[in-house]
Amino acid sequence: MSERETDRLTELAKRRGFFTGTAAAYGGVAGFYTYGPQGAALKDNLEGAWRDRFVTREGHMEIDAPTVMPEAVFEASGHLETFNDMLVECAECGESHRADHLVEDHPDSDVEDAEALPNAEVADLIAEFGITCPACGAPLADEPVEDFNLMFATNIGPGDSSPGYLRPETAQGIFVEFPQFAEYARNQLPFGVAQIGRAYRNEISPRKGLLRLRELTQAELEHFVDPEDDEAPIDRVADVVLPLYSVPQQKADDGELQELTVREAVEEGVVESDWIAFYLGLSKRWYARAGVDMDRFRYRQHLPGELSHYASDCWDAESEIDGGWHELTGFAYRGSYDIDKHAEYSDEDYTVFKQYDEPITVERPTVDPDMSYLGPEFGEHTGFTIEESTESGEHVRPHIVEPSFGVDRLVYTVLAHAYSQDEVDGEERTYLSLPAAVAPTTVGVFPLMDRDGLNDRAYEVARTLRDAGLAVTYDDSGAIGRRYRRQDEVGTPFCVTVDYDTLEDDTVTVRERDSTAQKRVPVPELPDTIGALRDDDRSFEDL
RNA sequence: GCGCCGGUGGUCUAGUGGUAGGACAUGAGCUUCCCAAGCUCAUAGCCCGGGUUCAAUUCCCGGCCGGCGCACCA
Numbered sequence: 001m002s003e004r005e006t007d008r009l010t011e012l013a014k015r016r017g018f019f020t021g022t023a024a025a026y027g028g029v030a031g032f033y034t035y036g037p038q039g040a041a042l043k044d045n046l047e048g049a050w051r052d053r054f055v056t057r058e059g060h061m062e063i064d065a066p067t068v069m070p071e072a073v074f075e076a077s078g079h080l081e082t083f084n085d086m087l088v089e090c091a092e093c094g095e096s097h098r099a100d101h102l103v104e105d106h107p108d109s110d111v112e113d114a115e116a117l118p119n120a121e122v123a124d125l126i127a128e129f130g131i132t133c134p135a136c137g138a139p140l141a142d143e144p145v146e147d148f149n150l151m152f153a154t155n156i157g158p159g160d161s162s163p164g165y166l167r168p169e170t171a172q173g174i175f176v177e178f179p180q181f182a183e184y185a186r187n188q189l190p191f192g193v194a195q196i197g198r199a200y201r202n203e204i205s206p207r208k209g210l211l212r213l214r215e216l217t218q219a220e221l222e223h224f225v226d227p228e229d230d231e232a233p234i235d236r237v238a239d240v241v242l243p244l245y246s247v248p249q250q251k252a253d254d255g256e257l258q259e260l261t262v263r264e265a266v267e268e269g270v271v272e273s274d275w276i277a278f279y280l281g282l283s284k285r286w287y288a289r290a291g292v293d294m295d296r297f298r299y300r301q302h303l304p305g306e307l308s309h310y311a312s313d314c315w316d317a318e319s320e321i322d323g324g325w326h327e328l329t330g331f332a333y334r335g336s337y338d339i340d341k342h343a344e345y346s347d348e349d350y351t352v353f354k355q356y357d358e359p360i361t362v363e364r365p366t367v368d369p370d371m372s373y374l375g376p377e378f379g380e381h382t383g384f385t386i387e388e389s390t391e392s393g394e395h396v397r398p399h400i401v402e403p404s405f406g407v408d409r410l411v412y413t414v415l416a417h418a419y420s421q422d423e424v425d426g427e428e429r430t431y432l433s434l435p436a437a438v439a440p441t442t443v444g445v446f447p448l449m450d451r452d453g454l455n456d457r458a459y460e461v462a463r464t465l466r467d468a469g470l471a472v473t474y475d476d477s478g479a480i481g482r483r484y485r486r487q488d489e490v491g492t493p494f495c496v497t498v499d500y501d502t503l504e505d506d507t508v509t510v511r512e513r514d515s516t517a518q519k520r521v522p523v524p525e526l527p528d529t530i531g532a533l534r535d536d537d538r539s540f541e542d543l
Numbered sequence: 544g545c546g547c548c549g550g551u552g553g554u555c556u557a558g559u560g561g562u563a564g565g566a567c568a569u570g571a572g573c574u575u576c577c578c579a580a581g582c583u584c585a586u587a588g589c590c591c592g593g594g595u596u597c598a599a600u601u602c603c604c605g606g607c608c609g610g611c612g613c614a615c616c617a
């Protein structure tokens with residue numbers, strides 16, 4: 001898609017009600033978009049499709065956690081520390097730099113983790129090394145080092161004694177409640193907990209419409225697995241071909257993708273975790289059905305320096321828009337990092353009890369003194385004993401496999417990949433070739449003429465289709481061709497027209513968006529037929 | 544956050560130191576028996592604040608928003 005076409009998409013999105021910048025009446029605010037009726041419906045359908053695929057059909061649990069969490073949660077998760085950038089601003093040119101990076105990169109410096117130091121100390125080091133602004137060369141010695149945290153801060157209740165943050169990812173809402181969710185899973189690994197919800201990141205400079213937002217929607221799945229015993233069910237997706245862009249390929253710098261099946265990727269070790277490989281396969285199929293163009297799609301492995309603080313390996317699903325690649329989903333292998341941290345910072349038990357096949361006998365020191373009795377009697381000389389005991393299992397910390405989908409980016413990709421133009425009867429036509437299952441409206445219903453009872457009959461047909469649970473738009477304004485074009489622009493896959501024959505034989509025409517072909521269908525069959533077309537149970541050609 | 548460019552009805556755009564014109568879209572009506580036809584009428588606009596000026600949509604400064612480049616993207 002050319003740059004020009006992206007501009008056209010943005011224009012169409014605003015004009016037709018997919019998305020628009022928020023609060024334009026007050027000058028607008030960067031990084032926030034409001035979905036109009038079409039966009040909200042599309043997004044809702046994509047979320048529904050995600051839920052169907054990654055929750056319902058996998059037997060996982062879906063939960064709904066708050067968007068505001070107390071500070072302690074993010075102390076434990078590491079976001080308070082690592083989601084924080086140390087910035088120093090040059091007084092001369094105004095350029096902002098990562099203060100910790102400047103200190104670490106200085107030739108005289110042996111500091112390796114400046115980010116862990118207090119800001120004042122980093123400022124002192126800048127002065128000590130005589131570090132100058134990389135942009136203009138002015139000394140930075142007297143400039144303060146300030147935190148810029150990408151989390152939105154707030155206060156819980158009155159006053160500032162109880163700080164909280166808007167979550168930067170939905171995941172922590174799952175991790176922090178892990179003990180409870182494990183209980184719901186009857187303490188049996190593996191199990192998955194999913195959540196669709198908003199997350200917030202106070203981006204320095206949000207851009208590119210829906211691709212980089214300050215308030216975004218994530219669909220995240222945290223799959224808790226036993227790293228020793230649980231194997232991914234890759235047989236289910238073994239033959240799915242993955243377009244892989246691994247670290248070695250990225251370093252080779254020729255941009256070549258490696259096309260491997262899921263099974264090959266695992267067996268050849270290109271994708272280290274069989275669980276990650278499984279989700280790459282499952283997701284690829286799902287993306288294709290959701291309307292992502294598989295010719296503009298790849299899985300790219302994170303480079304070592306790119307990995308998040310919690311991840312040991314990560315693959316991103318990326319889509320191509322306007323010649324650039326954009327992340328859609330991160331498939332991260334988080335190890336047991338998150339529940340380790342919450343176990344460490346809280347008093348909760350973040351383990352699952354794993355029963356051995358055979359109980360084992362161990363010797364270990366036990367201490368269970370009754371100090372109220374022993375203390376006064378023996379003073380310091382309270383001892384402990386070694387006892388033999390039988391253990392039937394052990395407490396383990398599961399590893400976490402996390403597919404984390406950016407819903408807004410998916411919406412944008414699907415729209416960009418659906419954007420199409422062709423010519424009908426010598427007239428240029430713009431249409432969105434959205435899959436019927438995710439299109440905001442499934443069927444448009446029109447009277448050929450707004451008279452002679454056609455309108456009343458058409459309205460009845462629309463009513464019938466709505467009663468069947470279909471998303472219907474009724475339109476009786478202007479010429480029929482104009483109404484077709486309107487629906488084309490919002491991606492409505494089918495249009496039903498009530499004409500004079502309808503009054504005679506109770507059939508209507510069904511017109512398909514992409515081909516503009518038409519077929520006659522009896523009205524009584526219409527709800528089932530349209531429903532089957534939407535669900536891909538029937539094809540238009542076979543009508 | 545920095546630099547460059549931009550901001551005129553819902554959308555696209557013309558133009559001006561004396562408050563604006565078009566196209567498309569939308570609504571009403573006429574016409575119209577399947578793909579943005581035509582006619583009539585109607586609704587609707589100079590991003591915000593400050594400065595210069597008798598007068599600012601226009602010139603200047605700042606802000607906000609957008610595009611591009613840089614930085615950033617846990």
